[in-house]
Amino acid sequence: MALVLRLLRGAISQHASIHLARPETLVFLSDRQKGLIEGVDIVFPDNPHGYCLRHLYDNLHKKFKHKDLQPLLYKAAKSPTVQEFDVAILEMKKVDNDCVEWLLATADKNHWAEDCFPGRRYGHFTSNIAESINSFLLTARKLPVFSMMEFIRGELTQWFHERSAKGGAEHALVVKSVALDIEVSVQNQAHRYRYQRSTDAIWEVRSQTNIPDELRGSYIVNIDQHTCDCHRWQTSGVPCAHALAILLHLRKDPYLFVEPCFYSAAIKAHILYQFSNPRSNRMDATSHR
Numbered sequence: 001m002a003l004v005l006r007l008l009r010g011a012i013s014q015h016a017s018i019h020l021a022r023p024e025t026l027v028f029l030s031d032r033q034k035g036l037i038e039g040v041d042i043v044f045p046d047n048p049h050g051y052c053l054r055h056l057y058d059n060l061h062k063k064f065k066h067k068d069l070q071p072l073l074y075k076a077a078k079s080p081t082v083q084e085f086d087v088a089i090l091e092m093k094k095v096d097n098d099c100v101e102w103l104l105a106t107a108d109k110n111h112w113a114e115d116c117f118p119g120r121r122y123g124h125f126t127s128n129i130a131e132s133i134n135s136f137l138l139t140a141r142k143l144p145v146f147s148m149m150e151f152i153r154g155e156l157t158q159w160f161h162e163r164s165a166k167g168g169a170e171h172a173l174v175v176k177s178v179a180l181d182i183e184v185s186v187q188n189q190a191h192r193y194r195y196q197r198s199t200d201a202i203w204e205v206r207s208q209t210n211i212p213d214e215l216r217g218s219y220i221v222n223i224d225q226h227t228c229d230c231h232r233w234q235t236s237g238v239p240c241a242h243a244l245a246i247l248l249h250l251r252k253d254p255y256l257f258v259e260p261c262f263y264s265a266a267i268k269a270h271i272l273y274q275f276s277n278p279r280s281n282r283m284d285a286t287s288h289r
C-alpha cells in the first residue's frame with residue numbers, strides 16, 4: 001500500500017503540488033484498512049485522514065447491536081463543536097457505555113469527529129463517493145493493463161459528460177443543495193437571533209432558548225474571516241444561521257460568502273474538463289511531423 005501511496009504522492013507533486021504545500025486542502029477518506037492507516041501516516045503525514053463512518057459503524061455493529069447507536073454515532077461525528085459532540089457521546093453512553101469505550105479506544109476521534117478534524121470534508125462522512133468508482137473497477141481490473149486504462153478513461157469520460165449536462169442545467173450562483181441549506185436556515189433560524197456589533201467584522205449573536213440544537217447563549221461571528229464559534233461555517237464552507245443573521249442585517253448577499261467550490265461556475269469549469277484520448281494525441285503528433 002505504501003508503494004501505491006508513494007506513486008500517488010509523486011503524481012500529486014507533479015500535477016497538483018499546491019495540495020502538498022497546503023496539506024489541509026487534500027483530505028483522505030478511507031475505510032480504515034490497516035495498510036491505509038499506516039501508509040497515509042507515512043507518505044502523507046501532514047494531510048488529514050478521515051475514517052468512513054459507514055465502515056466504522058459496521059465494525060461497531062459487529063460488537064454492539066442497538067438500533068439507536070447508528071444515529072448517535074453519526075450525530076457525534078457531525079457535531080461541529082466539542083459541546084455537541086459530548087452531548088451525543090453522553091447519549092451513546094446511556095445506550096451502551098462499553099460501546100463508547102470501544103469506539104474511542106478503536107478509532108481516534110481526530111479521524112472521524114468533525115469538532116476536531118483538521119481538514120474539511122464538505123459533508124462527506126463516508127467513502128461512498130469512492131465506492132461508486134470501485135464498482136466499475138471490479139470489471140476493469142480483470143483486463144490487461146492497457147485495456148484497463150482505456151476502460152477507466154472511457155468510464156470517466158462518460159461520468160464527466162453526464163455531470164457536464166447536469167451542471168449545464170444549473171443557472172444559480174451556487175449549487176441547489178447549498179442554496180436550499182441557506183434558504184432553510186434563513187427561514188427557520190436567522191431571523192430569530194439578536195446581535196451586537198463589536199467591530200465592523202466581528203459580531204456577537206445571541207440565541208434564544210426556543211431555537212432547536214442551540215446549546216449556548218451566544219456566538220461570535222467574523223464575517224471577514226468566514227468563521228463562527230459554532231464552527232459550522234468553517235467546517236461546511238457555507239455561512240451558518242448566526243452568520244446569516246448578520247449578513248442579512250448588513251444587506252449582503254449570503255451566496256458571496258459561500259466557499260467558491262460551491263459556485264455553479266466553478267463546478268462547471270471542473271466537470272467540463274475533457275479527458276484527452278491518448279491515441280488521438282499520438283495521431284496529432286504524427287500528423288504534425
Ligand SMILES: [Zn+2]
Nearest residue numbers: 228230240242
Ligand atoms: Zn454559527
